[in-house]
Amino acid sequence: MQRIDHPLPWGCPGTERRLSVFRFGVGPRKAYIQASLHADELPGMRVAVELKRRLRELHDQGRLTGVIELVPVANPIGLGQMFQATHQGRFELGSGKNFNRDFPDLAALIAPALQGQLAADGAVNVELIRRAMHAALEALPPAGSELQGLQRLLLKHACDADVVLDLHCDFDAAVHLYLLPQQWPQLRSLAARLAAGAALTVEDSGGNSFDECCVLPWLKLAQEFPSAQVPLACLAVTVELGGMADTGQQQAQASAESILAFLAEQGLIAGDWPPVPAPTCEATPFAGAEYVYAPHAGVVSFLQSIGAQVSVGDPLFEVIDPLDDRHTTVCAATDGVLYARERLRFAQPGLWLAKVAGRTPIRQGRLLSD
Known part of the structure:
Protein backbone atom coordinates (compact mmCIF):
# COMPACT_ATOMS: atom_id res chain seq x y z
CA MET A 1 0.00 0.00 0.00
CA GLU A 282 -34.72 -1.65 -12.29
CA ALA A 283 -33.25 1.52 -13.71
CA THR A 284 -35.56 4.53 -13.97
CA PRO A 285 -34.85 8.01 -15.38
CA PHE A 286 -33.70 10.62 -12.89
CA ALA A 287 -36.10 12.93 -14.70
CA GLY A 288 -38.87 10.65 -13.43
CA ALA A 289 -37.99 11.25 -9.78
CA GLU A 290 -40.71 13.17 -7.97
CA TYR A 291 -39.48 15.58 -5.30
CA VAL A 292 -42.36 16.03 -2.89
CA TYR A 293 -42.83 19.23 -0.88
CA ALA A 294 -45.12 20.37 1.92
CA PRO A 295 -47.72 23.08 1.15
CA HIS A 296 -47.20 24.84 4.49
CA ALA A 297 -45.12 24.75 7.65
CA GLY A 298 -45.72 22.19 10.35
CA VAL A 299 -44.54 19.04 12.03
CA VAL A 300 -44.15 16.09 9.64
CA SER A 301 -45.27 12.49 10.12
CA PHE A 302 -44.25 10.05 7.39
CA LEU A 303 -46.85 7.50 6.37
CA GLN A 304 -44.68 5.25 4.16
CA SER A 305 -41.45 3.45 4.94
CA ILE A 306 -38.26 3.76 2.93
CA GLY A 307 -38.31 1.45 -0.10
CA ALA A 308 -42.10 1.29 -0.24
CA GLN A 309 -43.73 0.88 -3.63
CA VAL A 310 -46.29 3.67 -3.97
CA SER A 311 -48.95 4.57 -6.50
CA VAL A 312 -50.48 7.89 -7.51
CA GLY A 313 -52.68 9.06 -4.65
CA ASP A 314 -50.98 7.05 -1.92
CA PRO A 315 -50.35 9.16 1.20
CA LEU A 316 -46.66 9.88 1.78
CA PHE A 317 -46.71 12.17 4.83
CA GLU A 318 -48.88 14.54 6.80
CA VAL A 319 -48.04 18.09 7.85
CA ILE A 320 -49.71 19.65 10.88
CA ASP A 321 -49.49 23.28 11.96
CA PRO A 322 -49.65 23.04 15.76
CA LEU A 323 -51.07 26.55 16.23
CA ASP A 324 -53.92 26.87 13.74
CA ASP A 325 -54.57 23.10 13.33
CA ARG A 326 -54.01 23.17 9.58
CA HIS A 327 -53.53 19.53 8.61
CA THR A 328 -52.52 18.35 5.13
CA THR A 329 -51.90 14.84 3.87
CA VAL A 330 -49.48 14.91 0.92
CA CYS A 331 -49.83 12.10 -1.62
CA ALA A 332 -47.68 10.68 -4.37
CA ALA A 333 -48.18 12.12 -7.83
CA THR A 334 -46.29 9.32 -9.57
CA ASP A 335 -46.00 5.54 -9.31
CA GLY A 336 -42.63 4.35 -8.05
CA VAL A 337 -40.35 3.66 -5.11
CA LEU A 338 -40.07 5.96 -2.10
CA TYR A 339 -36.28 5.99 -2.01
CA ALA A 340 -35.48 8.95 0.24
CA ARG A 341 -37.01 11.01 3.04
CA GLU A 342 -35.92 14.22 4.75
CA ARG A 343 -34.32 13.72 8.16
CA LEU A 344 -35.91 16.85 9.66
CA ARG A 345 -39.48 16.56 10.86
CA PHE A 346 -40.59 20.16 10.46
CA ALA A 347 -41.53 21.33 6.97
CA GLN A 348 -39.37 24.14 5.61
CA PRO A 349 -40.21 26.32 2.59
CA GLY A 350 -38.63 25.09 -0.62
CA LEU A 351 -37.11 21.92 0.86
CA TRP A 352 -38.22 18.50 -0.34
CA LEU A 353 -39.51 15.95 2.15
CA ALA A 354 -39.68 12.78 0.04
CA LYS A 355 -38.36 11.43 -3.26
CA VAL A 356 -40.17 8.87 -5.40
CA ALA A 357 -38.37 7.14 -8.29
CA GLY A 358 -40.89 6.94 -11.13
CA ARG A 359 -40.62 5.45 -14.60
CA THR A 360 -42.02 8.40 -16.58
CA PRO A 361 -40.00 11.63 -16.98
CA ILE A 362 -41.73 14.53 -15.24
CA ARG A 363 -38.83 16.99 -14.85
CA GLN A 364 -36.40 18.67 -17.21
CA GLY A 365 -33.43 21.02 -17.14
CA ARG A 366 -31.24 20.97 -14.04
CA LEU A 367 -32.26 17.88 -12.10
CA LEU A 368 -29.93 18.16 -9.11
CA SER A 369 -31.04 19.95 -5.99
CA ASP A 370 -28.37 21.75 -4.03
Whole structure:
Protein backbone atom coordinates (compact mmCIF):
# COMPACT_ATOMS: atom_id res chain seq x y z
CA MET A 1 0.00 0.00 0.00
CA GLN A 2 1.16 3.50 -0.82
CA ARG A 3 -0.15 6.55 1.01
CA ILE A 4 -0.09 9.85 -0.88
CA ASP A 5 -0.72 13.07 1.05
CA HIS A 6 -1.53 16.27 -0.84
CA PRO A 7 -1.50 19.58 1.07
CA LEU A 8 -4.43 21.80 0.12
CA PRO A 9 -3.68 25.38 -0.95
CA TRP A 10 -4.78 28.49 0.89
CA GLY A 11 -4.54 27.08 4.39
CA CYS A 12 -4.65 29.72 7.11
CA PRO A 13 -1.29 30.45 8.76
CA GLY A 14 -0.62 27.83 11.38
CA THR A 15 -3.02 25.31 9.83
CA GLU A 16 -2.88 22.89 6.92
CA ARG A 17 -5.36 20.42 5.47
CA ARG A 18 -4.33 17.37 3.45
CA LEU A 19 -6.03 15.04 1.02
CA SER A 20 -4.88 11.45 1.60
CA VAL A 21 -5.01 8.82 -1.15
CA PHE A 22 -4.28 5.13 -0.52
CA ARG A 23 -3.05 3.19 -3.55
CA PHE A 24 -3.17 -0.59 -3.71
CA GLY A 25 -2.00 -3.04 -6.37
CA VAL A 26 -0.53 -2.80 -9.84
CA GLY A 27 -1.92 -3.67 -13.23
CA PRO A 28 -3.34 -2.29 -16.45
CA ARG A 29 -6.75 -1.31 -15.05
CA LYS A 30 -7.56 1.19 -12.34
CA ALA A 31 -10.46 1.84 -9.98
CA TYR A 32 -10.89 5.02 -7.97
CA ILE A 33 -13.14 5.13 -4.91
CA GLN A 34 -13.82 8.19 -2.79
CA ALA A 35 -16.03 8.65 0.26
CA SER A 36 -17.87 11.53 1.90
CA LEU A 37 -17.35 14.32 -0.60
CA HIS A 38 -20.35 15.68 1.26
CA ALA A 39 -18.45 15.40 4.53
CA ASP A 40 -21.45 14.84 6.79
CA GLU A 41 -22.48 11.78 4.73
CA LEU A 42 -20.52 9.27 6.78
CA PRO A 43 -21.67 5.79 5.64
CA GLY A 44 -19.20 5.97 2.75
CA MET A 45 -16.37 6.83 5.11
CA ARG A 46 -17.33 3.87 7.29
CA VAL A 47 -17.36 1.58 4.24
CA ALA A 48 -13.96 2.99 3.24
CA VAL A 49 -12.57 1.83 6.59
CA GLU A 50 -13.61 -1.73 5.68
CA LEU A 51 -12.35 -1.38 2.12
CA LYS A 52 -8.93 -0.25 3.29
CA ARG A 53 -8.66 -3.20 5.68
CA ARG A 54 -9.77 -5.70 3.02
CA LEU A 55 -7.57 -4.22 0.30
CA ARG A 56 -4.55 -4.67 2.55
CA GLU A 57 -5.51 -8.33 2.97
CA LEU A 58 -6.07 -8.83 -0.74
CA HIS A 59 -2.74 -7.17 -1.52
CA ASP A 60 -0.95 -9.46 0.93
CA GLN A 61 -2.64 -12.46 -0.70
CA GLY A 62 -1.47 -11.33 -4.15
CA ARG A 63 -5.02 -11.06 -5.44
CA LEU A 64 -5.01 -7.48 -6.73
CA THR A 65 -4.70 -7.52 -10.51
CA GLY A 66 -5.13 -3.79 -11.02
CA VAL A 67 -4.66 -0.47 -9.26
CA ILE A 68 -7.26 0.59 -6.69
CA GLU A 69 -7.05 4.10 -5.26
CA LEU A 70 -9.10 4.82 -2.14
CA VAL A 71 -9.84 8.24 -0.66
CA PRO A 72 -11.60 7.61 2.68
CA VAL A 73 -11.92 11.33 3.46
CA ALA A 74 -12.60 13.11 0.18
CA ASN A 75 -13.45 16.39 1.88
CA PRO A 76 -11.18 17.40 4.75
CA ILE A 77 -12.56 20.94 4.49
CA GLY A 78 -16.15 19.96 5.20
CA LEU A 79 -15.13 17.38 7.78
CA GLY A 80 -13.98 20.18 10.07
CA GLN A 81 -17.02 22.42 9.61
CA MET A 82 -19.00 22.30 12.85
CA PHE A 83 -21.51 24.97 13.80
CA GLN A 84 -23.11 24.81 17.23
CA ALA A 85 -22.51 21.05 17.48
CA THR A 86 -24.00 20.41 14.03
CA HIS A 87 -21.90 19.11 11.15
CA GLN A 88 -22.08 21.27 8.02
CA GLY A 89 -20.48 19.08 5.36
CA ARG A 90 -22.48 19.72 2.20
CA PHE A 91 -21.61 23.37 1.54
CA GLU A 92 -18.38 25.24 2.09
CA LEU A 93 -19.17 27.77 4.79
CA GLY A 94 -16.98 30.49 3.30
CA SER A 95 -18.43 30.51 -0.21
CA GLY A 96 -21.74 28.69 0.23
CA LYS A 97 -20.79 26.36 -2.64
CA ASN A 98 -21.86 22.73 -2.74
CA PHE A 99 -18.74 20.56 -2.51
CA ASN A 100 -20.05 18.31 -5.30
CA ARG A 101 -20.72 20.95 -7.93
CA ASP A 102 -18.71 22.85 -10.54
CA PHE A 103 -15.85 20.40 -11.13
CA PRO A 104 -13.74 21.28 -14.20
CA ASP A 105 -15.14 20.37 -17.62
CA LEU A 106 -12.33 18.17 -18.92
CA ALA A 107 -13.75 17.82 -22.42
CA ALA A 108 -13.72 21.59 -22.92
CA LEU A 109 -10.19 21.80 -21.54
CA ILE A 110 -8.64 19.15 -23.79
CA ALA A 111 -10.64 19.18 -27.04
CA PRO A 112 -8.44 21.85 -28.73
CA ALA A 113 -5.25 19.88 -27.97
CA LEU A 114 -6.75 16.70 -29.42
CA GLN A 115 -7.49 18.16 -32.86
CA GLY A 116 -5.82 15.91 -35.42
CA GLN A 117 -4.48 13.54 -32.75
CA LEU A 118 -7.23 10.89 -32.50
CA ALA A 119 -7.58 8.04 -34.99
CA ALA A 120 -9.21 4.63 -35.44
CA ASP A 121 -7.47 2.80 -32.59
CA GLY A 122 -9.70 3.19 -29.52
CA ALA A 123 -7.10 1.94 -27.02
CA VAL A 124 -4.51 4.40 -28.30
CA ASN A 125 -7.08 7.20 -28.15
CA VAL A 126 -7.88 6.37 -24.53
CA GLU A 127 -4.24 6.80 -23.55
CA LEU A 128 -3.94 10.04 -25.51
CA ILE A 129 -7.07 11.43 -23.87
CA ARG A 130 -6.00 10.47 -20.35
CA ARG A 131 -2.59 12.05 -20.84
CA ALA A 132 -4.29 15.19 -22.16
CA MET A 133 -6.55 15.29 -19.11
CA HIS A 134 -3.59 15.16 -16.73
CA ALA A 135 -1.70 17.77 -18.75
CA ALA A 136 -4.69 20.11 -18.80
CA LEU A 137 -5.25 19.85 -15.05
CA GLU A 138 -1.56 20.48 -14.39
CA ALA A 139 -1.60 23.51 -16.71
CA LEU A 140 -4.48 25.26 -14.95
CA PRO A 141 -3.62 28.48 -13.09
CA PRO A 142 -2.98 28.07 -9.38
CA ALA A 143 -6.12 27.21 -7.46
CA GLY A 144 -7.92 30.29 -6.23
CA SER A 145 -9.31 28.63 -3.13
CA GLU A 146 -8.94 25.61 -0.90
CA LEU A 147 -12.12 24.14 -2.41
CA GLN A 148 -10.89 24.57 -5.97
CA GLY A 149 -7.59 22.94 -5.06
CA LEU A 150 -9.40 20.00 -3.48
CA GLN A 151 -11.61 19.45 -6.52
CA ARG A 152 -8.64 19.47 -8.88
CA LEU A 153 -6.76 16.94 -6.78
CA LEU A 154 -9.73 14.57 -6.69
CA LEU A 155 -10.17 14.81 -10.45
CA LYS A 156 -6.45 14.28 -11.11
CA HIS A 157 -6.62 10.94 -9.32
CA ALA A 158 -9.90 9.87 -10.93
CA CYS A 159 -9.57 11.01 -14.54
CA ASP A 160 -7.46 8.04 -15.64
CA ALA A 161 -9.57 5.39 -13.87
CA ASP A 162 -11.57 2.72 -15.65
CA VAL A 163 -14.03 2.58 -12.73
CA VAL A 164 -15.03 5.49 -10.48
CA LEU A 165 -17.20 5.00 -7.39
CA ASP A 166 -18.29 8.12 -5.51
CA LEU A 167 -19.75 7.05 -2.15
CA HIS A 168 -22.49 9.26 -0.70
CA CYS A 169 -25.73 8.85 1.21
CA ASP A 170 -29.06 10.66 1.45
CA PHE A 171 -30.84 11.83 4.59
CA ASP A 172 -33.02 8.76 5.31
CA ALA A 173 -32.89 6.48 2.30
CA ALA A 174 -32.64 3.15 0.59
CA VAL A 175 -29.38 2.39 -1.18
CA HIS A 176 -29.61 3.92 -4.65
CA LEU A 177 -27.34 4.76 -7.59
CA TYR A 178 -26.96 7.62 -10.08
CA LEU A 179 -25.47 6.56 -13.40
CA LEU A 180 -25.42 6.97 -17.16
CA PRO A 181 -28.22 5.07 -18.92
CA GLN A 182 -25.61 3.58 -21.28
CA GLN A 183 -23.81 2.01 -18.32
CA TRP A 184 -26.75 0.33 -16.61
CA PRO A 185 -25.94 -3.09 -18.14
CA GLN A 186 -22.48 -2.95 -16.52
CA LEU A 187 -23.81 -1.63 -13.21
CA ARG A 188 -26.75 -3.99 -12.76
CA SER A 189 -24.59 -6.33 -10.73
CA LEU A 190 -23.40 -3.56 -8.39
CA ALA A 191 -27.01 -2.53 -7.76
CA ALA A 192 -27.97 -6.13 -7.06
CA ARG A 193 -25.01 -6.77 -4.77
CA LEU A 194 -25.81 -3.65 -2.76
CA ALA A 195 -29.55 -4.52 -2.69
CA ALA A 196 -30.29 -1.09 -4.15
CA GLY A 197 -33.86 0.14 -4.06
CA ALA A 198 -33.45 2.47 -7.03
CA ALA A 199 -31.07 3.20 -9.91
CA LEU A 200 -31.54 6.64 -11.44
CA THR A 201 -30.17 7.20 -14.93
CA VAL A 202 -29.14 10.53 -16.43
CA GLU A 203 -26.51 11.79 -18.86
CA ASP A 204 -26.18 15.32 -17.53
CA SER A 205 -28.11 16.30 -14.42
CA GLY A 206 -26.64 19.81 -14.30
CA GLY A 207 -24.13 21.19 -11.85
CA ASN A 208 -20.92 19.44 -13.01
CA SER A 209 -20.96 16.87 -10.21
CA PHE A 210 -17.90 14.68 -9.67
CA ASP A 211 -19.07 11.41 -11.24
CA GLU A 212 -20.43 13.15 -14.33
CA CYS A 213 -17.19 15.13 -14.78
CA CYS A 214 -15.36 11.80 -14.86
CA VAL A 215 -17.58 10.10 -17.43
CA LEU A 216 -19.18 12.83 -19.57
CA PRO A 217 -15.90 13.91 -21.24
CA TRP A 218 -15.85 10.57 -23.06
CA LEU A 219 -19.34 11.14 -24.45
CA LYS A 220 -18.57 14.73 -25.38
CA LEU A 221 -15.29 13.83 -27.10
CA ALA A 222 -16.99 11.05 -29.08
CA GLN A 223 -19.42 13.69 -30.35
CA GLU A 224 -16.62 16.20 -30.98
CA PHE A 225 -14.56 13.70 -33.00
CA PRO A 226 -17.11 11.45 -34.75
CA SER A 227 -14.58 9.99 -37.18
CA ALA A 228 -12.32 8.74 -34.35
CA GLN A 229 -12.92 5.80 -32.06
CA VAL A 230 -13.55 7.27 -28.60
CA PRO A 231 -14.87 4.56 -26.29
CA LEU A 232 -16.78 5.22 -23.08
CA ALA A 233 -13.63 4.44 -21.12
CA CYS A 234 -14.80 5.39 -17.62
CA LEU A 235 -17.51 3.53 -15.72
CA ALA A 236 -18.63 6.08 -13.13
CA VAL A 237 -21.44 5.93 -10.58
CA THR A 238 -22.58 7.77 -7.49
CA VAL A 239 -23.50 5.22 -4.82
CA GLU A 240 -25.87 6.48 -2.13
CA LEU A 241 -25.28 4.08 0.75
CA GLY A 242 -28.66 4.48 2.42
CA GLY A 243 -29.25 7.18 5.03
CA MET A 244 -26.95 9.30 7.16
CA ALA A 245 -27.38 7.07 10.22
CA ASP A 246 -26.40 3.89 8.33
CA THR A 247 -22.88 3.52 9.73
CA GLY A 248 -23.28 0.14 11.43
CA GLN A 249 -20.38 -2.31 11.26
CA GLN A 250 -22.26 -5.18 9.65
CA GLN A 251 -23.82 -2.96 6.98
CA ALA A 252 -20.44 -1.36 6.22
CA GLN A 253 -18.73 -4.73 5.92
CA ALA A 254 -21.46 -6.06 3.64
CA SER A 255 -21.27 -2.96 1.41
CA ALA A 256 -17.48 -3.23 1.21
CA GLU A 257 -17.68 -6.90 0.18
CA SER A 258 -20.27 -6.03 -2.46
CA ILE A 259 -18.00 -3.34 -3.89
CA LEU A 260 -14.99 -5.65 -3.92
CA ALA A 261 -16.97 -8.38 -5.68
CA PHE A 262 -18.00 -5.83 -8.30
CA LEU A 263 -14.38 -4.74 -8.77
CA ALA A 264 -13.45 -8.38 -9.26
CA GLU A 265 -15.98 -8.50 -12.10
CA GLN A 266 -14.17 -5.54 -13.63
CA GLY A 267 -10.87 -7.42 -13.69
CA LEU A 268 -9.24 -5.73 -10.70
CA ILE A 269 -9.27 -8.56 -8.14
CA ALA A 270 -8.65 -12.28 -8.62
CA GLY A 271 -10.24 -15.21 -6.85
CA ASP A 272 -13.70 -16.56 -6.19
CA TRP A 273 -16.50 -14.19 -5.20
CA PRO A 274 -20.19 -14.76 -4.44
CA PRO A 275 -22.46 -14.88 -7.49
CA VAL A 276 -24.57 -11.84 -8.33
CA PRO A 277 -27.86 -12.03 -6.39
CA ALA A 278 -31.28 -11.45 -7.90
CA PRO A 279 -32.00 -7.86 -8.94
CA THR A 280 -33.65 -5.62 -6.36
CA CYS A 281 -34.51 -2.73 -8.69
CA GLU A 282 -34.72 -1.65 -12.29
CA ALA A 283 -33.25 1.52 -13.71
CA THR A 284 -35.56 4.53 -13.97
CA PRO A 285 -34.85 8.01 -15.38
CA PHE A 286 -33.70 10.62 -12.89
CA ALA A 287 -36.10 12.93 -14.70
CA GLY A 288 -38.87 10.65 -13.43
CA ALA A 289 -37.99 11.25 -9.78
CA GLU A 290 -40.71 13.17 -7.97
CA TYR A 291 -39.48 15.58 -5.30
CA VAL A 292 -42.36 16.03 -2.89
CA TYR A 293 -42.83 19.23 -0.88
CA ALA A 294 -45.12 20.37 1.92
CA PRO A 295 -47.72 23.08 1.15
CA HIS A 296 -47.20 24.84 4.49
CA ALA A 297 -45.12 24.75 7.65
CA GLY A 298 -45.72 22.19 10.35
CA VAL A 299 -44.54 19.04 12.03
CA VAL A 300 -44.15 16.09 9.64
CA SER A 301 -45.27 12.49 10.12
CA PHE A 302 -44.25 10.05 7.39
CA LEU A 303 -46.85 7.50 6.37
CA GLN A 304 -44.68 5.25 4.16
CA SER A 305 -41.45 3.45 4.94
CA ILE A 306 -38.26 3.76 2.93
CA GLY A 307 -38.31 1.45 -0.10
CA ALA A 308 -42.10 1.29 -0.24
CA GLN A 309 -43.73 0.88 -3.63
CA VAL A 310 -46.29 3.67 -3.97
CA SER A 311 -48.95 4.57 -6.50
CA VAL A 312 -50.48 7.89 -7.51
CA GLY A 313 -52.68 9.06 -4.65
CA ASP A 314 -50.98 7.05 -1.92
CA PRO A 315 -50.35 9.16 1.20
CA LEU A 316 -46.66 9.88 1.78
CA PHE A 317 -46.71 12.17 4.83
CA GLU A 318 -48.88 14.54 6.80
CA VAL A 319 -48.04 18.09 7.85
CA ILE A 320 -49.71 19.65 10.88
CA ASP A 321 -49.49 23.28 11.96
CA PRO A 322 -49.65 23.04 15.76
CA LEU A 323 -51.07 26.55 16.23
CA ASP A 324 -53.92 26.87 13.74
CA ASP A 325 -54.57 23.10 13.33
CA ARG A 326 -54.01 23.17 9.58
CA HIS A 327 -53.53 19.53 8.61
CA THR A 328 -52.52 18.35 5.13
CA THR A 329 -51.90 14.84 3.87
CA VAL A 330 -49.48 14.91 0.92
CA CYS A 331 -49.83 12.10 -1.62
CA ALA A 332 -47.68 10.68 -4.37
CA ALA A 333 -48.18 12.12 -7.83
CA THR A 334 -46.29 9.32 -9.57
CA ASP A 335 -46.00 5.54 -9.31
CA GLY A 336 -42.63 4.35 -8.05
CA VAL A 337 -40.35 3.66 -5.11
CA LEU A 338 -40.07 5.96 -2.10
CA TYR A 339 -36.28 5.99 -2.01
CA ALA A 340 -35.48 8.95 0.24
CA ARG A 341 -37.01 11.01 3.04
CA GLU A 342 -35.92 14.22 4.75
CA ARG A 343 -34.32 13.72 8.16
CA LEU A 344 -35.91 16.85 9.66
CA ARG A 345 -39.48 16.56 10.86
CA PHE A 346 -40.59 20.16 10.46
CA ALA A 347 -41.53 21.33 6.97
CA GLN A 348 -39.37 24.14 5.61
CA PRO A 349 -40.21 26.32 2.59
CA GLY A 350 -38.63 25.09 -0.62
CA LEU A 351 -37.11 21.92 0.86
CA TRP A 352 -38.22 18.50 -0.34
CA LEU A 353 -39.51 15.95 2.15
CA ALA A 354 -39.68 12.78 0.04
CA LYS A 355 -38.36 11.43 -3.26
CA VAL A 356 -40.17 8.87 -5.40
CA ALA A 357 -38.37 7.14 -8.29
CA GLY A 358 -40.89 6.94 -11.13
CA ARG A 359 -40.62 5.45 -14.60
CA THR A 360 -42.02 8.40 -16.58
CA PRO A 361 -40.00 11.63 -16.98
CA ILE A 362 -41.73 14.53 -15.24
CA ARG A 363 -38.83 16.99 -14.85
CA GLN A 364 -36.40 18.67 -17.21
CA GLY A 365 -33.43 21.02 -17.14
CA ARG A 366 -31.24 20.97 -14.04
CA LEU A 367 -32.26 17.88 -12.10
CA LEU A 368 -29.93 18.16 -9.11
CA SER A 369 -31.04 19.95 -5.99
CA ASP A 370 -28.37 21.75 -4.03
